[in-house]
Amino acid sequence: MAGVGATRRLLHELAAVNRDRSGQKELVKVLEPIREDDLLEWHAELHAPDQGVYAGGRFLLQIQIPTSYPTKPPSMHFITRIFHPNVDWKSGEICLDVLQSQWTPAWTLQSACTAILALLDVPEPDSPLNVDAANLARCDSVAYRGLCQLYTQLYASEKAPTEMNHSE
Template identity: 35%
Template sequence: MANIAAKRIKREFKEVMNSEEVAGGYIKLALVNDSWTELQGTIVGPPDTPYEGGTFQLEIKVPETYPFNPPKIRFVTKIWHPNVSSVTGAICLDILKDQWAAALTLRTVLLSIQALLSAAEAGDPQDAVVAKQYRESQQLFLLTARHWTNVYAGGPSAIWEFDQKVQRLLDMGIDEHEARVALSHYDWELERATEQLFS
């Protein structure tokens, strides 16, 4: 079984490397070790989304039973998205679960994840807090996602107001990421975030 897995991954690796998407710099794939059981994927945030200009790292683990079971993929780069856990990076995407088909490839999966960044599925959330913000205050969601892209994925647009608020909490001795999470959760209301952090 593992034999098929290794053979498939080698071929897919080549396929990705020779694809237009790699040539265009939209996706990347790299090996982590020699055994082909773990890879590192990279996708670029799609244009006209708050993720634009960001580069997102993905951890790809290939199971023994690949391709009859899906690869296990999660975001390593922190991201604010309704279908991705803001804590663990776990992704909620049907083709990584019950809609997986043996004929799917890493290239198609990476492209699907990229497509997920353009079109979130708020009805099937992985992160309930993010999904709620996405549904109820779309504007705030877009700003928060852009802010996270700027801080964690090297995106171009900094949100000055948010940076200031994070700095305020930093000055109180709070860890930077913790401060950002709390503020993002409480719709950037400094008071409620502080209350939560000190309770």
């Protein structure tokens, strides 16, 4: 159960997301609690920008929020498989400093989703969770881009399944 501070903050964020119909809303299609009676489990649907290696992709995220939120960051991971240097292929874990050491209460779930979208465009191959993707991004950008596009078509296109289990 969420603490009073976390509950208040999450209700405020949910209201802000529902009011926000600006440009980022187009890329963050869904950001909401999974169930009405539990504010600590959310999901998001991110749509990759029209340009870039993930163009046309829609990526589902699972968000676990600690009871000490917003002091502590949420745990966010991809449900949809994605080939990216900073995302673990098996678990969907995301290596992003704002979800770890650089988190401050000024960040919101919406801004964290926006940071994840930015990471898609500008990977950080020097701190990889997917070493194969990082090596390919550094050494053969054409092959890297091709694999990103292929996996986006397989797992994140409109024709792909809506959920992928990372335990496969």
